[in-house]
Amino acid sequence: MDISIINNNTYRLARIDEPGRDGIIGNDVEIRRGRHGLSVVKSGRKLIDGLRVEPMGDNLIRIVTDADYQAAFGLGERFDRVNQKGLAKNIAVIEKFTRQGELTYCPVPFFLTDSGFGMFVDSYCVTRFDFGEGRISVDICRDNFGKMPDIYLFTGSPKDMVSSFIRLTGKPVLPPKWALGPWMSGHRWNTQAIVEEQIDEMEKSGLPFSVLVIEAWSDESTFYIWNGAKYDVRPGNEAFDYSDFDFSESQFWNDPKALIDRLHEKGIRLILWQIPAMKNTENEQQRRDRQYLKEKRLVAMNKDGTPYEIPDGNWFNGSMIPDFTNPELRKWWFSKRKYLLDMGVDGFKTDGGEFVYKEDIIFSDGRTGKEMKNGYVQSYLESYGEFIGKSRVLFTRAGYTGQQKFPFTWAGDQISSWEEFRAVIVAGLSAGLSGIPFWSFDIAGFAGPMPSVELYERATQLAVFTPGMQWHSEPIFGQFAEIMPSSGGRNDRSPWNMARSYGDDSLIERLRFHYNLRMNLLPYIYSESVRAAENCEPLMKHLCLEYPEDSNTLNIEDEFMMGDLLVAPITSENSAGREVYLPRGEWVDLWSRKEYNGGRKVFVETGKERIPVFLRKSGCLMLNLGKELRLGSPVGNDMNKYCNLCIWLTGNEGQYRFRDDLGNDAMITWSGGRIKCDMRSGHLNLHILS
Template sequence: MIFEKIKEQEYQKRIPLVNGLHAQIRRTEAEKLVIDIPYQGVYGLGEKFDAVNQKGKTVETQVIEKFCNQGNISYCVTPFFVTDSGLGIYFNTRKKTVISLQDEIICEIPKEAEVTVFTGSIGEIIQDYVGLFQKPKLPPRYAFGIWVSANHWNCEADVDRLLAELEEYRFPASVIVLEAWSDEATFYIWNGAEYKPEKSKEGFSYEDFDFSNSPYWKDPKGMIERLHEKGKKLVLWQIPVFKGMEPDRTSEQLDLDKEYAIEHGLAVLNKDGTPYEIPEGNWFEGSYIPDFTNEKTREFWFRKRQYLTDMGVDGFKTDGGEFIYSKDVIFSDGTDGEEGKNQYCQDYINAYSHFITEDQVLFSRAGYAGASGTPILWAGDHQSTNDELKNALRAALSSAMSGILFWSFDIGGFAGALPSLDLYRRSTQMAVFTPVMQWHSEPDGGQFRELMPGAEDNNERSPWNIAMAYNKPEFIEEMRYWHMLREALLPYIYESAQTAVRESRPMMRPLVFDYQADRAVTDIEDEYLFGDSLLVAPFMEEDQTSRKVYLPEGKWHDLFTGKCYEGKKWHESDRKSRLPVYIKADAMIPVDHNGKTIMVKGDDTKDIF
């Protein structure tokens, strides 16, 4: 429950917690909050790649973009944390906070920040925290199917080839993501389209474009119709910039859009009234930034993109947003750069969230307080290494403890050399038991090839390309099994998604969320609950075929062998099992079996999977 909101600059109170414990909270200086509390675990603060339990660390709540190996920084932060002893704290501020999580918790906060204090179980506290913001949206059912993506798909022929390969290799897919679809200037016009540029707040209609001479997209509307006929949805990549173009490229429409934006105050500004530009050396350097706090900006931005949804586009991959590098900028609503560094990405995602319908979807990298209301979050850029797989799992579980209900990552990583067969296998296995299962890859040769070269000829992370790269055609069939398992689990997954929204309980969460009183789970960061009935212990080490697994109270059945295990004990997983996944002995879950939804219980699943 919400125990209290602290607005006073001077405050001191002893607060009762669960199990007869107490916390002493002091705000004796306006910019410092001190908490004396017994605790072993502290969680939240956003999508953390370095650890789920942040005890012993000092955390700065600052949105920062970094290409791979993020360490202790994050694209998505939240000024909220919860302890295993039943205390939650939320700082209602857009500015950076610095939180030292030692035996005594010391928080450096803006003097004007209101502090919300929560008490109760971890689940109750996170539910109440999520309730401070807009109600989380339930993604459409298709969003829980399999997503496929590769940056090098940049023409209609690539999409047709993908569809043929999905059929040839008999792999299911629900969502196709196109990143390199646009003119790479306006980011709302299909590449190769011919049209008459206009300086206006009005948008184009599909009929304004001539694709007859395009080497890329001959009939994108017809292509979308074909995708829909095959049960596939289309998501297009987006970035919040008025782009600073490369010296050897021009775009008349972009120039007109930038002129209009300057004349009508649609961009984030410097204090002298000139448009703020992303500094040199950063992603999209020299670009202006649309000011989404301005209603006129939102109107302009989405009128330009309305024709995309009118022609059947099913959603957007809302990348980036970590673009405020200066404190000396101003927004239409009075926000300055110190606040905007965190808030901008969430304003951007909020704007798209209001633009789309309930049948459409967002897939976003960055976020701030309130990100729970704008699903889906994905973990961003990761190198194809085993350490990055571990980072991704920590990111998933810390996101859950920050109120993020739906999360995803790129199977096997998306950057650098192709993943090994072993890494790809273990990533795929884990991805089956995440809210959204997706494979994706950076441009051929690598996005930043001088820093981290990728595969030159074909960087695609499709199962068949991985198999061919290692001359292991049998790997395709092995991966097909896991993709088909995902499809079989969709009734359970969607039911779990509905529960997540109804009860503000993340689909994928650490054991401490549900078993707070069990001290054995405080620091378990490589197991998790998936929905209310499954416990997943993925293989996180190279060439691993068995591992130690802790099972909480109750009885559990191995999902693949049916073997029963007693809870509140450590076990060695069964080498005969495909993966350490366990179902509660008393659970009944819906699964798809031969095209029909049936209910199965723990000791029956071995006959299905």
């Protein structure tokens, strides 16, 4: 085993199955090989004792370390618990429709502990982590090239370790500001008329939106041609321009370019659904495309030289999967989709990617299914990320190491239930602790019976303060679809369909406050997003990242920080308040402005229309407010200007750096009643809120 220093809190262990150096001393860390294995001592404190390698066969080893710890965080987006101590997990990309439990679409082979050490296994192969009492073990296998992966050890605070892991695996990509506004989506929307109807409903409701997602837009064969378009079939190697399609007789999309232009005029961006699969259909263009890919071997291949197909019993069974490790495939795939960007599409919902079910299938770069079980989705997202550039976004479910480079990640498929609502909060916190800054979920779930009004409102109230805010619904005849008699055959989770289904005429008015609030908060959310991307930190932070010395935070799985805001969602039915743990310091209730001393639990009554939210003393909140200068005041969805850029300062003194996408960079300091705004660039007119 060879040991090397990456930086002041990151160390690499290479050739872990071979003899090597005895140890290293660097900065304030000492790593020594002893009779019982490696020990890591930092500032005189032993973080790791007895880290050793135990052979488990020709191709498998187990790394074991004695560990005195109370919490283990990370392993990707986890739905069962944030603190994984006492559990064992396989690191494997798995597609699980609803009730994910111990499974995940987005695993990451990285963890950190509260005792000051963490580990990353730099492998695409399935690994297994076991967090026992006083002992942590990791099972690691050789890849198909016969190589054992490098192991990275981290030391320091939880925030230090997450930041170091992110820097090691790729700095986060900052999404455009429009991606931080409210999103609307529904699988039922399979015609231009339906989408136009949703736009009309949106305008009637007075709710602001910045993104619209269309899933059922394509012919369901090629997944790059608008459904209903007429065209001359082309050889499999040739691409289309928008002008090649005739929509004059389409019953689905009569003028998609005009639709996109209308959306853009209203300040709304368009995201289209994608899937990395080549279905076997009767569509002639698809048949030619499939034949071309077969002949050129641009898909994953079986050992016998035939194309791999997704096995029966799985989503998209019988489909071939494109080999994104092959540059020729990438060139071919995106030549077919380039016209979509040319007509103004703003990004893609990159669904799927969990399609590798056999270890012996072969990819162009030499990897096999053994590595591509986890590596396939990364090749898929890297390819799309390169295609769209930085001004557009991806919205992806599956992922792996380096997921922070492809915003946004969303939590996948949940049933509309309180249990799933609680699980998705756990998922968001664990994703952040695994290095994923920009995360989202479907408000109140997307599958099964319609959510109750109470669940829908509580989920909306939470979504206002998460990195992404979106509602979505499954196909009308989906696996768990149950249509309420009063819903008119629609299962949309839109505010207007919820109000119509339950006969609740005041629902939209109640929700309008929260949608306006999201737009009020957007200057702050974007500025914090800049900070998160720059500092390699999550935007939605588990409390241990901000208060590492406070052991009371370790098992809190229903509170989080966003900047100086502490958010405590209400996750139980028939609750008008909840107990909130406030860490040390002083806190100000966002709604009542009541002040609290921290380091204790407090019960907070909020009623049905709010959740507990606190601003940390000496904190700052940047707000775009309407003419009334109050929270929830309408400002529309125009992100190129501010109605009234307001600043709310707490505490006797503090400092905050504000940045936006309009060229403004300001350092704001306050002390003893004096406020100073040092403009590093741009020009701001600020309203000080008292």
